Amino acid sequence: MISIKSAREIELMREAGRLASRTLDMIADYIKPGVSTEELNQLCHEFIVSHDAYPAPLNYKGFPKSICSSINEVICHGIPSKKDILKEGDIINIDVTALKNGFHGDTNRTYYVGEVSPEVRALVEFTREVTHKAISIVKPGIRVGDIGHLIQTEAEARGYGVVREFTGHGLGRQFHEAPSIPHYGRPGTGPKLRKGMTFTIEPMINLGTPDLHVLSDGWTAITDDGKWSAQFEHSIAVTDNGHEILTLSN
Numbered sequence: 001m002i003s004i005k006s007a008r009e010i011e012l013m014r015e016a017g018r019l020a021s022r023t024l025d026m027i028a029d030y031i032k033p034g035v036s037t038e039e040l041n042q043l044c045h046e047f048i049v050s051h052d053a054y055p056a057p058l059n060y061k062g063f064p065k066s067i068c069s070s071i072n073e074v075i076c077h078g079i080p081s082k083k084d085i086l087k088e089g090d091i092i093n094i095d096v097t098a099l100k101n102g103f104h105g106d107t108n109r110t111y112y113v114g115e116v117s118p119e120v121r122a123l124v125e126f127t128r129e130v131t132h133k134a135i136s137i138v139k140p141g142i143r144v145g146d147i148g149h150l151i152q153t154e155a156e157a158r159g160y161g162v163v164r165e166f167t168g169h170g171l172g173r174q175f176h177e178a179p180s181i182p183h184y185g186r187p188g189t190g191p192k193l194r195k196g197m198t199f200t201i202e203p204m205i206n207l208g209t210p211d212l213h214v215l216s217d218g219w220t221a222i223t224d225d226g227k228w229s230a231q232f233e234h235s236i237a238v239t240d241n242g243h244e245i246l247t248l249s250n
């Protein structure tokens with residue numbers, strides 16, 4: 001069942017979403033060579049709890065940290081660690097989910113660590129742009145498959161791989177609720193969008209193969225060919241005749 005949120009519930013989701021995006025704004029200044037992902041985790045954790053919210057990844061299905069931090073060939077669900085130190089030329093995705101007043105806000109960005117190669121920069125900029133292009137078509141009456149079709153078509157035209165094992169998702173009182181929002185698919189298929197639905201769009205786009213494996217920690221998802229992967233995520237509400245991005249930054 002896909003839950004429909006009232007105007008008041010969307011107001012609360014806007015608050016949770018704004019806090020998550022402000023956390024990503026805050027952490028940007030700390031992303032530099034020499035910093036560990038554990039330090040980034042601590043900073044985000046303190047920021048979120050100091051704003052009367054809870055970092056939803058912490059203890060979610062056993063996840064041990066407050067954010068996901070995914071470097072280079074790590075696609076998603078990287079676990080912050082003192083041993084993971086950023087170096088010049090890396091890319092890192094930070095994924096923040098804030099639970100505030102009973103509702104979730106879920107957003108992520110891929111950041112550059114100093115200067116990155118032109119090939120990687122093109123991947124990251126493409127991923128940012130295709131995320132916004134997919135968001136731009138969201139309105140009542142379109143279908144979930146229309147979103148995935150747009151992302152898959154644009155990515156594969158450039159020779160990029162689209163990850164299938166992880167998708168966008170409904171979001172609200174639950175961290176992950178119906179519907180699933182695949183980043184691939186066929187137009188005119190899947191559930192129809194209605195006003196009051198809230199979900200994420202969060203494509204993971206790879207320089208090479210879309211295929212992945214999960215490390216023995218049970219979380220860290222890595223490209224099979226070791227090529228790098230980028231991701232951006234926003235939480236979206238369907239409105240009367242379009243959409244609202246709940247996780248915009250300043």
Ligand code: MF3
Pocket residue numbers: 056057058060061063067068077095096097106200202219233
């Ligand atoms: N924030 C991720 C998402 O976008 C989910 C992370 S689950 C965790 O859906 F357990 F790894 F935190």
Ligand code: CO
Pocket residue numbers: 106168169200202233
């Ligand atoms: Co999400």
Ligand code: CO
Pocket residue numbers: 095096097106107108233
């Ligand atoms: Co997320």
